[in-house]
Amino acid sequence: MIAAYFRSLRLFEEEEINQIVQLFEYRKLNKNDFFVKENQPCHEVAFIQSGIFRSYYSSTNKEDITYCFRFPNTWIAAYSSFITGGPSTETMQAITPAELWTIKKNTIDTLATNNLKWTKYLKMIAEEQYLELEKRVFQLQKETASQRYANLLKDHPEFIQQLPLQYLASYLGITQRHLSRIRSEISF
Template sequence: MIATYFRSIGLFEEEEINQIVDLFEYKKLNKNDFFIKENQRCHEVALIQSGIFRSFYSSVNKEDITYCFRFPNTWIAAYSSFITGGPSVENMQAITPVELWVIRKNIINKLASNNLKWMTYLKMIAEEQYLELEKRVFQLQKETASQRYANLIKDHPAFIQQLPLHYLASYLGITQRHLSRIRNQISF
């Protein structure tokens, strides 16, 4: 999977890809296991091979607020912690069994210091993360919950049924009751 992913980018030569693959560690997490918890420091990033994560934080009322889902073929990390070395402000929890390919930050830093292609790749990832964050902010400010739900169905139809309703409602910023009404209006 890692080799296929890096080939799809079109940035690295086959020999480089073979070397990159050896730097990753395969891991499995069970449902409800955490990739990272709030206040821990993030020292690794992972490519999700299978399974789904939710990213959430605790509100001042001690309520879990789901703000992001991560699906297969996407990266996962507590990026602010990963970049700054400070404690994470978020939790990343598997909501299904998960298979991951993990690489440590010190390895990434070494690659970036020795290879201009890695700097280019890391820039691409940072830009993707920025665009994803901007999209989420605009969704919350400009779209209705129904529109956000319809977009989630359109973007991730194979996974929508695996998302627990209380996490989905939290992600959409609505109650489970309101989500039930939306689900009755929108068909798969």
């Protein structure tokens, strides 16, 4: 699966892809296992082969605020920690059993030093992350909770039923009761 992802980019030659794939480590996580915890450094990034993750942080009153979900065929990392080497401000938890392909930061740094295609690839990833962050900010500022829910349903219909209601409500910035009303108004 990771090889197919790199092929889909049409950036690397087949021989390069075969070498890259060898640098990844396969890992299984159980439901509720953590990829990274708040206040711990993140020294790796992972490609999600299967499973769903939530990213959350603790508010000042110790409430968990879910701000992001990650689904199969996407990358996961505490990016600010990954870039700076400092402690993570977020926790990333598997909310279903998951299979990952992980790669260490020092390996990525070596690849980027030795292969200009990796520098181009890392730029692409950084741009995607920026666009995703911008989209999330605009969603929170411009859209209602119903619109955000409808978009999540449209973008990930195969996973929406697997998201626990308390995490989904937190992501939308509403109560579970309000979420129940929205779900009854919007059909699957």
